[in-house]
Amino acid sequence: xxxxxxxxxxxxxxxxxxxxxxxxxxxxxxxxxxxxxxxxxxxxxxxxxxxxxxxxxxxxxxxxxxxxxxxxxxxxxxxxxxxxxxxxxxxxxxxxxxxxxxxxxxxxxxxxxxxxxxxxxxxxxxxxxxxxxxxxxxxxxxxxxxxxxxxxxxxxxxxxxxxxxxxxxxxxxxxxxxxxxxxxxxxxxxxxxxxxxxxxxxxxxxxxxxxxxxxxxxxxxxxxxxxx
Amino acid sequence: xxxxxxxxxxxxxxxxxxxxxxxxxxxxxxxxxxxxxxxxxxxxxxxxxxxxxxxxxxxxxxxxxxxxxxxxxxxxxxxxxxxxxxxxxxxxxxxxxxxxxxxxxxxxxxxxxxxxxxxxxxxxxxxxxxxxxxxxxxxxxxxxxxxxxxxxxxxxxxxxxxxxxxxxxxxxxxxxxxxxxxxxxxxxxxxxxxxxxxxxxxxxxxxxxxxxxxxxxxxxxxxxxxxxxxxxxxxxxxxxxxxxxxxxxxxxxxxxxxxxxxxxxxxxxxxxxxxxxxxxxxxxxxxxxxxxxxxxx
Numbered sequence: 001x002x003x004x005x006x007x008x009x010x011x012x013x014x015x016x017x018x019x020x021x022x023x024x025x026x027x028x029x030x031x032x033x034x035x036x037x038x039x040x041x042x043x044x045x046x047x048x049x050x051x052x053x054x055x056x057x058x059x060x061x062x063x064x065x066x067x068x069x070x071x072x073x074x075x076x077x078x079x080x081x082x083x084x085x086x087x088x089x090x091x092x093x094x095x096x097x098x099x100x101x102x103x104x105x106x107x108x109x110x111x112x113x114x115x116x117x118x119x120x121x122x123x124x125x126x127x128x129x130x131x132x133x134x135x136x137x138x139x140x141x142x143x144x145x146x147x148x149x150x151x152x153x154x155x156x157x158x159x160x161x162x163x164x165x166x167x168x169x170x171x172x173x174x175x176x177x178x179x180x181x182x183x184x185x186x187x188x189x190x191x192x193x194x195x196x197x198x199x200x201x202x203x204x205x206x207x208x209x210x211x212x213x214x215x216x217x218x219x220x221x222x223x224x225x226x227x228x
Numbered sequence: 229x230x231x232x233x234x235x236x237x238x239x240x241x242x243x244x245x246x247x248x249x250x251x252x253x254x255x256x257x258x259x260x261x262x263x264x265x266x267x268x269x270x271x272x273x274x275x276x277x278x279x280x281x282x283x284x285x286x287x288x289x290x291x292x293x294x295x296x297x298x299x300x301x302x303x304x305x306x307x308x309x310x311x312x313x314x315x316x317x318x319x320x321x322x323x324x325x326x327x328x329x330x331x332x333x334x335x336x337x338x339x340x341x342x343x344x345x346x347x348x349x350x351x352x353x354x355x356x357x358x359x360x361x362x363x364x365x366x367x368x369x370x371x372x373x374x375x376x377x378x379x380x381x382x383x384x385x386x387x388x389x390x391x392x393x394x395x396x397x398x399x400x401x402x403x404x405x406x407x408x409x410x411x412x413x414x415x416x417x418x419x420x421x422x423x424x425x426x427x428x429x430x431x432x433x434x435x436x437x438x439x440x441x442x443x444x445x446x447x448x449x450x451x452x453x454x455x456x457x458x459x460x461x462x463x464x465x466x467x468x469x470x471x472x473x474x475x476x477x478x479x480x481x482x483x484x485x486x487x488x489x490x491x492x493x494x495x496x497x498x499x500x501x502x503x504x505x506x507x508x509x510x511x512x513x514x515x516x517x518x519x520x521x522x523x524x525x
Binding site: 076095 | 442449
């Protein structure tokens, strides 16, 4: 696919009542890039991600995922675009009453992956996020950092070309937050485009990422310490 | 890295969704036994009211038809009318439209009939002379109000007729009772049905809340929306079907019990059973659809 992993926002506007959340927002992310959107709470990061995975619609402008304008897609086509994404939600949406493995198995079954391949795949991604030894643990027994690792593993299991992560380090201690971000950086080396929205700048300071700041509805590129 | 989702496709997809809806819907219903049972019982009570009112209407209708078939207009003749004139009059009336038969009851016949009752006999003995008039008992093809009225009016115009007794008050009262019963049952049915839709929607929404994370995930994993909604729709379907079954069983038991006391008077019909199942499944599906649509983003 020529546009695999590409994300394009062109002059996007979004308003909730009188609150202009996005204003002439422009963004271009190419395949395999690791992009961080920074901004304080309420700056519109979550809205931006919701626009990207189609939960919200832009008032104006164009949002293209892998070359496909989301505003022109039917519901079924939008679902097909979502199947190529992995999403780490701010709320987590983890199945708390189930084990780590069952959380991944839920996705495997939903996608009708063959069970033995699915199990193999689940352990691969659990190993990648360092949770392979805790696969039998119930979600409710895990720490915040471990839960986020499982959330990342779950977002990876269907082999997405784009991963969107909304505040994956919220409520985590700094060392744990850095761990989670390092895992995402590791994942980005495997090929998918990664777009992370966070207010925790310190957790991405040391990473090789492309950074944008979202303030007053506008996206501004920020030069990172690594020069990317 | 890439792994294509292997989702069901082609024409068999619908059957796959249906199978999934029924299986997962049933499991979901059992996962929340208290709210499921509450929903089923409330919907069953609603359906039973609808079914019972339909059955009552049906029985009232049949009762009215039977009563109409037996309806008679009695024309009492003047004292001076002899038997030959009365027979002639009966022949004339027999030829009228809407008249099925005419029977002449002479003064003697009336006396004999009245005297067959011991108390009547005592009364007649005390009176001495036969005070009872001769009469014509006119049976109608149809005992509806219009025929009854027009025939009574026509009989009253005959010179030899002293008085006409057509029991119109009874027919009127019966018709009014039937109309009232229908209005009450329709009103009651509509009200309970509207409330039961809300209750079913609430029950399914409550159940759906428990699986909100699953539904959110399935949507954002990009699964087809019918597939995401299928278990909820299945749950509504099960709920409606179980409620209808409970309502039918309960209605049938009530009917059998009532029939034990009034063996000849009650009529069973499968139509309310079909209506209850259609309504139950319809309300269940509608309620779950309302709640499922709220969860789709």
